[in-house]
């Protein structure tokens with residue numbers, strides 16, 4: 411879907427927005443709401459694609475990863491969630507889905523990570539419920555043991571909600587920063603974007619009342635960025651929130667990213683000055699060495715109602731998915747990547763979205779317990795590299811295997827960008 415700058419839009423309300431996008435200007439909350447109100451889905455997609463191509467050309471990223479959801483026991487009972495099992499057996503879930511609490515042992519987690527590593531994975535993505543009994547040392551042990559067994563594997567683990575939980579269970583009680591430092595020292599490399607849902611008090615009270623709110627979520631990501639730990643951000647859409655609330659959520663992410671990027675630029679300058687050299691190569695090195703970080707990508711997550719206490723809701727339609735991914739690309743002018751998580755948007759719609767603002771497909775996943783779109787039975791949910799590349803190629807994009815930090819991974823016995831030699 412190549413956008414020609416002089417194509418007339420069929421919804422006149424989008425004309426000023428189109429001009430702003432072409433001029434590279436930031437969109438306002440009103441612009442975002444107008445995009446949601448418009449039925450002109452093709453123009454929205456076309457504009458998002460302009461922004462996507464400006465940043466990434468035709469590249470579409472994927473990674474070889476393994477998601478590990480280490481437990482579904484959770485002290486919370488969020489209405490949108492069908493994953494949690496209450497330690498006391500009481501849930502708001504439908505009877506069919508309210509079966510089978512589980513937790514993996516340390517050895518089981520390390521075994522899964524080692525198997526993934528042997529199968530060429532560059533990342534494990536580890537998140538779970540807020541377990542009532544596991545001590546904080548369990549989580550540092552997980553990071554340490556994975557790094558010992560799989561030194562080149564990137565550990566992306568624990569949502570902001572889990573990090574806050576760790577501050578509460580640690581003895582003596584640790585601050586957010588202390589928890590992150592302990593995890594980083596043990597081997598944590600980055601934070602995933604989960605747990606953000608919708609940053610709004612009304613929605614919070616209606617759908618995930620007991621969960622910590624936006625202040626804590628941002629406190630964790632701010633602390634992570636200050637410590638040089640990169641992270642992602644999510645938005646869970648299609649439940650009880652309005653389009654305006656979605657746009658405000660995106661703008662809050664954008665404002666936070668402005669702050670993180672400003673700190674990143676400052677700390678890079680400081681390092682260059684201290685090093686006394688300002689050649690282009692050295693300043694790139696300084697950015698890599700800098701102790702600050704920022705959001706790498708935003709993942710709009712399509713709500714799956716089945717089995718949750720909000721099962722009566724219809725969930726987003728395909729057009730709502732496409733529109734939301736495209737609008738996220740248009741509103742988030744300072745977050746490099748927009749990911750369609752194919753587990754939630756489906757592989758087919760994620761493929762279409764590659765021409766609607768999305769540049770990242772997530773990865774092979776293999777096993778995913780938090781949500782499942784179709785059918786019951788096993789939670790094995792895997793796409794092979796060949797399947798992902800085929801979807802990307804057919805969308806007219808160029809498949810690029812990336813590591814978690816979006817560096818291209820070169821295979822065929824060559825050195826990868828992480829320094830690890832990766833077998834073919």
Ligand code: V47
Pocket residue numbers: 490491492493569601602603604605606607642643644646709711712713714715718751754772780781
């Ligand atoms: O935090 C829970 C959401 C998130 C449902 O950082 C649901 O790269 C839809 O954050 N329907 C976990 N969504 C997943 C997540 C994620 C996924 C892929 C990549 C990355 C990344 C992060 O899933 C939870 C919650 O917001 N969720 N229940 C549901 N019924």
